[in-house]
Amino acid sequence: MCVTVVSAATLYRLAFSQLDLGSKPLGAVANYTRRMVQRLTKPMTRVLILLLEAGDDGCYGLELIEKAGLAAGTVYPMLTRLEEIHWVESRWEDVDPSSVGRPARRYYELTATGRVQAIAKLDGNTGGAEAFSI
Numbered sequence: 001m002c003v004t005v006v007s008a009a010t011l012y013r014l015a016f017s018q019l020d021l022g023s024k025p026l027g028a029v030a031n032y033t034r035r036m037v038q039r040l041t042k043p044m045t046r047v048l049i050l051l052l053e054a055g056d057d058g059c060y061g062l063e064l065i066e067k068a069g070l071a072a073g074t075v076y077p078m079l080t081r082l083e084e085i086h087w088v089e090s091r092w093e094d095v096d097p098s099s100v101g102r103p104a105r106r107y108y109e110l111t112a113t114g115r116v117q118a119i120a121k122l123d124g125n126t127g128g129a130e131a132f133s134i
Contacts, residue, residue, distance in 0.1 A: 087114030
């Protein structure tokens with residue numbers, strides 16, 4: 001894996017260039033994104049590490065919940081927030097539920113921007129990332 005070091009301003013610019021602002025004013029979106037990005041909690045750290053490890057294959061929701069040791073009520077809202085700021089993309093598994101005997105899974109994976117920003121945030125928060133093992 002090749003990692004390029006970029007400034008925080010470049011990271012924000014990358015994140016905002018892909019946002020669908022809809023009717024929200026830019027200031028509200030910028031404040032929301034900054035708050036979410038600045039607050040790297042242990043649960044967020046666990047999920048980001050798992051998504052980085054999964055690479056292009058991604059992880060399905062229950063897999064993230066079990067590996068991170070977190071509740072569904074913590075993981076799914078976090079994934080929704082990460083999708084809103086375009087750090088994560090999700091896709092439904094292309095299977096016939098009757099042939100596999102279970103519902104289709106929704107897979108989550110980091111976008112290119114999300115990967116760069118996750119690495120940058122985790123590098124700046126090594127104490128929190130080393131506080132647990134997955």
